[in-house]
Amino acid sequence: MKADPKVQRRLLDLQAIDTALTQLAHRRRTLPERAELEALARELSALEDDRVRAQVAVDDLDRDIARLEKDIDQVRARKSKDETRLAAGTGPARELEALQHELVSLNRRQGDLEDAELELMEQRETAQSVLDGVEQRLAETREKREAAERRRDEALAGIAKEEEFKRGARQPLAADLPADLITLYDKVRENSGGLGAALLTGGRCGGCRLELSGADRARIAKAEADEVVRCEECRRIMVRTNESGL
Known part of the structure; x- marks a missing residue:
């Protein structure tokens, strides 16, 4: 030739x-922001799993606390009823004595239930703290992702502009050969x-x-x-x- x-x-x-x-x-394929976004995606996925588990733990404790509160309300209602009957002083002595024993038992039951509720509430406070921490990390990681996406888009726009300039220079040169x-x-x-x-x-x-x-x-x-x-x-x-x- x-x-x-x-x-x-x-x-x-x-x-x-x-x-x-x-x-x-090559720069477009190997932008550091691409690797960063992939890592952040994995981190977000793991944090979302943690958030779900933490939320489930809080929800389970809320359900248990609600059940205990219902039991405590029932005990209080029964106590109030027995105390009213006992205060009236009507009825056989044996029945009044049984009411007194039942009140002692109800007081003990109420104390046990309230102690259990207090323990669950402490557990819930800890669980809520864990959930809040996960949600905070999620928010921070999402902000990092948004910042990385902006940097990636800016870099891609810069590359596209350079490519447009280079292709604009190539076309007349190649056409003249x-x-x-x-x-x-x-x-x-x-x-x-x-x-x-x-x-x-x-x-x-x-x-x-x-x-x-x-x-x-x-x-x-x-x-x-x-x-x-x-x-x-x-x-x-x-x-x-x-x-x-x-």
Whole structure:
């Protein structure tokens, strides 16, 4: 393939733009905010599980306390009824004596229930503290996520702006180069990790960084200036200059 040496050197300008676009794409894929958001998502999921467990613990204690309060109210109602009957002093002595014994038993029962309720209320206070702590961590982690999302979006917007600028510069440059040269360049770039053309400097390919053999040097030295030469090792297009070491 033939191409004017100046045209071949312009191929390096195209390669520089394509390399920049590749780097921008890599930056988009590897934004630190992406990894941070993934970690925060896992943290939020774990905290949400903790919140559910803490809420269940509080709800269970509330239900147990409510049941005890109902039992205490029933005991108080029974006591009030017995105390009213006892205060009236009517009825057989045996029945009044039984009421007195029942009141003693009810007082003991009320005390036991109130002690149990107090213990549950202390447990609930601890459980509520745990729940409040989890909810606080959830709120803080959500704020971190929102901040990371803003940073990610800003970074993506910056990358998109740079890409737009680079593509705007690439289009007229590629359109001004020979179609067959662009076709070859694009094919080589696709098969060579994004690098289709490189400088030949000091007898070394700028693509694979390998030094040319004596036979390759002689072959390229004999080639016409407008001949498009390629590296025998990496098959990339090598652009020759006065510093090619030939």
